Amino acid sequence: MHVLITGAGGHLGRKLFDVLENDPGYDVSGIDIRPVDHPNIHTADLSDDSSWVDLLNGVDVIVHLAGDREPAATWPSAITHNMDATLSLYHHAVATGVSRVVVASSNWVHGDKRFTHDMLNSATPPGPVNAYGMSKLFCERTGAYFAQHHGLSVICLRIGWTQWTHDNQPGPHMAMGRWGQEMWLSDRDFLSGMRAAIDAKEVSFAALNLMSNNPGMRWDITETKQVTGYDPQDGSPAKVSAVIALKSAVKGFFSFRVPRFFETRFPGW
Secondary structure, three states, X not given: OEEEEEOOOOHHHHHHHHHHHOOOOOEEEEEXXXXXXXXXXXXXXXXXXXXXXXXXXXXXXXXXXXXXXXXXXXXXXXXXXXXXXXXXXXXXXXXXXXOEEEEEEEHHHHHHHOOOOOOXXXXXXXXXXXXXXXXXXXXXXXXXXXXXXXXXXXXXXXEOEOOOOHHHOOOOOOOOHHHHHHOEOOHXXXXXXXXXXXXXXXXXXXXXXXXXXXXXXXXXXXXXXXXXXXXXOOOOOOOOOHHHHHHHHHHHHHHHHHHHHHHHHOOOO
């Protein structure tokens, strides 16, 4: 199976590239916007030109990890590098006979649920709170369209938190309090989840959570297991100190309860 990884030189892309490269069951190549010192990782900007399209010939599955990954991404960047690039990739994937695209979506699709108690799964109404989250929701919605109308298999994985620092170990050092810790995703589970999505059979479209099996988390990974066969090996409960609890309560009050108060009493404010 030939797998092409976009963003192959990035934090997650290179980890996946190296693992698949050493697996005889896969033929792997990659694209990255920056030069990477590897003969099979090619330099191209998916949003800028079509010089990269020939690299899709003979590809079975695209793992699309490229894009602006910052939650603070500006609208121009999110539109160019996340929305436009992904839409172009879908079109070219269909034209070149690619059978599946595995898309890196994000937990930020449910950013508005941070201070609620909602269970988060594919049936939970989305609520992005920034340009980054909105761009990822766009990628999911357009993926569903290409699955329905063009027969392209699309699996969108709402990837949890794999850290650059702390050897990606969980704990109270992680930002965003309980919310941040609950979305922890170990390197081992990330690689397992991506390979499960690459290999899954008879999936037209799915938008699935990809977190480790963290006790007490609100992200439901039941559907991920059922659809792709994902079998997480790691998990860690959130460690919430008094300081973390206080910060979360204050942020929740000002970001959720205060606006709700004004909306209720002053419609249209």
